[in-house]
Amino acid sequence: MLESKIRTQEEIEQYMTELKTWLKQERNNPIEEMTDFFTKRLGIYENVHLERWAKEYEHIADYFNSELNTLLDIGCGTGLELEAIYQRFPRISVTGIDLSENMLKKLQDKYKNKGIKLILADYFEYPFGTEQYDAALSFETLHHFKYQKKQKIYEKLFQAIKQGGYYIECDYIACCNEEEAICLEQYEYRRKENNIPDDVFVHIDIPLTLEHQMDLMKKAGFRDVRVLYENCGTMIIRAEK
Numbered sequence: 001m002l003e004s005k006i007r008t009q010e011e012i013e014q015y016m017t018e019l020k021t022w023l024k025q026e027r028n029n030p031i032e033e034m035t036d037f038f039t040k041r042l043g044i045y046e047n048v049h050l051e052r053w054a055k056e057y058e059h060i061a062d063y064f065n066s067e068l069n070t071l072l073d074i075g076c077g078t079g080l081e082l083e084a085i086y087q088r089f090p091r092i093s094v095t096g097i098d099l100s101e102n103m104l105k106k107l108q109d110k111y112k113n114k115g116i117k118l119i120l121a122d123y124f125e126y127p128f129g130t131e132q133y134d135a136a137l138s139f140e141t142l143h144h145f146k147y148q149k150k151q152k153i154y155e156k157l158f159q160a161i162k163q164g165g166y167y168i169e170c171d172y173i174a175c176c177n178e179e180e181a182i183c184l185e186q187y188e189y190r191r192k193e194n195n196i197p198d199d200v201f202v203h204i205d206i207p208l209t210l211e212h213q214m215d216l217m218k219k220a221g222f223r224d225v226r227v228l229y230e231n232c233g234t235m236i237i238r239a240e241k
Helices: 009-026 034-040 042-063 082-088 101-110 147-160 177-193 210-219
Strands: 070-074 093-098 116-120 133-139 161-172 223-231 234-240
Touching (some): 009 177, 042 082, 042 101, 042 223, 042 234, 093 101, 147 210, 210 223, 210 234
Parallel strands (some): 070 093, 070 133, 093 116, 133 161
Antiparallel strands (some): 223 234
């Protein structure tokens, strides 16, 4: 298991100062649709993610129970998190879903010999089924979506997981209400300025606070929602069904 690193109040204040400066610089820049963003960065995607979350990718499998036969991985990208999963559970059946065709092709090339089912789709709309999986996973994908979208996906995940199963989320969590509020304000402003329709996904971070994130999970039906690991703005959360 990883050792947590919790920010001090001084570190939070410094982080918020830097974040406000960065948001001001980005405020009037063009925004990119989600699929375009990742397609353009396919060649550097893995290096960028490993620079930020190498430890989390390496150890994510540690947070699953010893018996795991079926897993749903939403926003799976190129499957960086699956290397650790397959090392610990070599016979696991994985279903991965993502919006990027190019990323799914790269994932498929890496794990040709695995029993993996890949789905090119919007995971908010694609049906997961009922009680199909022992567990579900999302890794750094849900911080791009608002409350209503997150509530919907948590409800779908809850239905898709078998009774007694669980959901693991590794994601970017806002350090305070102020961070959540200013990121959401920036998101709304830039969408409006760029005339982006509500149904188009864009690559802008809008993390929720831990309190709000956990509240949505509980409203979806999950119980015993708890933080297993924290590294500044990154947390691993587990929610039981």
